[in-house]
Amino acid sequence: MNDVIVTQWCGVFSKIFDRVDPLRILEIGSWEGRSSLFLLTYFTQGHLTAVDTWAGIDYYLYNATPDARDLEARFDGNLAPCAARLTKRKGSSLHVLPQLLDEQQEFDLIYVDGSHFADDVLMDGITAWRLLKQGGIMIFDDFLWPCYPRARANPWWAIDQFLTYHPGEYKVLAAYDQIILQRKTKFTDRVTADLTAVQWQ
Numbered sequence: 436m437n438d439v440i441v442t443q444w445c446g447v448f449s450k451i452f453d454r455v456d457p458l459r460i461l462e463i464g465s466w467e468g469r470s471s472l473f474l475l476t477y478f479t480q481g482h483l484t485a486v487d488t489w490a491g492i493d494y495y496l497y498n499a500t501p502d503a504r505d506l507e508a509r510f511d512g513n514l515a516p517c518a519a520r521l522t523k524r525k526g527s528s529l530h531v532l533p534q535l536l537d538e539q540q541e542f543d544l545i546y547v548d549g550s551h552f553a554d555d556v557l558m559d560g561i562t563a564w565r566l567l568k569q570g571g572i573m574i575f576d577d578f579l580w581p582c583y584p585r586a587r588a589n590p591w592w593a594i595d596q597f598l599t600y601h602p603g604e605y606k607v608l609a610a611y612d613q614i615i616l617q618r619k620t621k622f623t624d625r626v627t628a629d630l631t632a633v634q635w636q
Contacts, residue, residue, distance in 0.1 A: 439612075459481070487525065545566065560593065576612075
């Protein structure tokens with residue numbers, strides 16, 4: 436989190452939500468909880484579900500220190516004042532997000548900031564989109580961050596693929612280091628819809 440992100444978020448949120456709305460928030464990748472704490476402080480009646488392994492990520496592990504390896508304890512300490520409005524789902528988003536779908540959960544606001552490897556970002560985005568309510572907000576972090584030497588492995592590639600796959604389903608509210616989308620349509624199972632439309636001979 437930094438002042439630029441906070442300013443951008445506040446500007447977008449104030450146009451879509453009220454701070455006392457009982458929002459359901461999903462955060463994919465919570466690290467030590469700075470963004471989690473901001474979201475629960477800003478939305479005073481919100482409830483946040485945090486999905487993380489709290490095991491660190493590859494480009495930090497090369498310089499791992501005892502402090503960097505203590506992420507979950509720091510997260511718990513930082514979020515202690517908001518613990519009653521917090522649910523932790525410890526595990527890979529590739530496993531946890533489908534569980535949330537099976538539980539028929541829905542969210543008003545989703546922040547995608549987990550693995551920065553393109554394939555993972557794309558999977559997180561596609562699955563999270565199915566969890567997002569119509570009119571809800573989804574934020575992709577590190578849109579232009581060159582994490583890896585191979586361009587195809589970076590977040591921007593995955594986000595571009597996501598946007599191409601979902602034409603007409605979103606409105607871009609902001610785009611810089613992050614891209615913020617508002618969902619215009621309700622999720623429908625495309626396969627089921629397509630099969631229903633087939634005229635069998």
